[in-house]
Amino acid sequence: MEMSREELENMGKDELLAYANDSQGLNVPVRSSKADVIAAILGEDDGAEAKPDEPLSDAEQAAASKDAKRVKIKISQGPGADGDAPVKVGVNGRMYVIKRDAEVSVPRSVLNVLRLAKQTVMTQNGTNPDGTIRYAERNIPRHSVEVIG
Incomplete structure (x- = not known):
């Protein structure tokens, strides 16, 4: 469901972040301003770069470096009742909520x-001498992840 700018502006920042991450499949940083979160939801986040005569700040250089290390993925639905729920991943104290069946950059x-x-x-792995069923453990991938680019 698409929301208007007015509806988004009436929401709190925490609500906006949850909406962006859970409903829209976006990875909006928690430290973003409310205006930046709204712009990301509305697709107005054009990633504007610094003017050629302005040197990049250390923070901008770090952000550019991080963007270069991103990859587009798609996580397929899984089995069970929670198979279509967003996948939550934590890395170095930062949480990512990834929408299933959608291309996202992470x-x-x-x-x-x-x-x-x-x-x-x-x-099931045969039977024991006493007739009981023998089981074996197998480790399988938890998520079906497709790397797009």
């Missing part, structure tokens, strides 16, 4: 966490 570190996430399942 830092490579988030992709690495998703690739390392495993789930243990039990599979």
Whole structure:
């Protein structure tokens, strides 16, 4: 559901962040201003760069470096009742909420966490001498992650 600028401006910053991350599949930093969050939701965040005669600040250089280390991914729906719920990933104290079945841009570190996430399942592995069922543990990927670019 699309919201108007007026509706967004009537929301608190925490509500905006939750809406952007959960409903829109955006990765808006918590430290963003309310105006920046609204601009990101409305697609007005054009990533404007500094003018050529202005040197980049240390913060801008760090942000540009981080943007270069991003990757586009898509997480498919999983099994069960929560299979379509957004995936929450924490890296170095920062939380990312990733919408399923949508292309999103995330830092490579988030992709690495998703690739390392495993789930243990039990599979039937024959029977014991006393006739009881024998089970074996298997570790499988927790999420189906497609790297787009």
